[in-house]
Amino acid sequence: MDTQTEFSKKVLALIKAIPKGKVATYGLIAKLAGKPRGARGVGWLLHSCTKSHKLPWQRVIKSNGQLSFPAFSHAYSLQKNLLEREGILVLNGRVDLKIYLWNKEVRDPI
DNA sequence: GTTTTGACAGTAT
DNA sequence: AATACTGCCAAAA
Numbered sequence A: 001m002d003t004q005t006e007f008s009k010k011v012l013a014l015i016k017a018i019p020k021g022k023v024a025t026y027g028l029i030a031k032l033a034g035k036p037r038g039a040r041g042v043g044w045l046l047h048s049c050t051k052s053h054k055l056p057w058q059r060v061i062k063s064n065g066q067l068s069f070p071a072f073s074h075a076y077s078l079q080k081n082l083l084e085r086e087g088i089l090v091l092n093g094r095v096d097l098k099i100y101l102w103n104k105e106v107r108d109p110i
Numbered sequence B: 001g002t003t004t005t006g007a008c009a010g011t012a013t
Numbered sequence C: 001a002a003t004a005c006t007g008c009c010a011a012a013a
Helices: A006-016 A026-032 A039-052 A074-086
Strands: none
Touching (some): A006 A026, A006 A039, A026 A039
């Protein structure tokens, strides 16, 4: 499996499976990947994979609904821009998880 | 081979 | 309710 473990591939697959206009949280992805407490691993993989692959890391935010970076960071502006471009409205660095949080059931119609 | 870091979450106080 | 600490996984140095 190359250098990537199943967890890595699963996380990457889940992230790549996030529909446009939706966002996922680290905990959610980690949980779906089989590591309910592996949120950090998810974030790390995200960063690592982003450098080698085009990954919608912007759709991955904290469980609190906030972006992963402070509003001062350049990456924050970029992410916010990308999210708004996806149709997601980012207010005060926060996204309405009640609206934009990706539900696994959305792609799995019963 | 070991240690440190890295874009968090959950639980406890 | 808010804050702090701990726990977790993986990759790079």
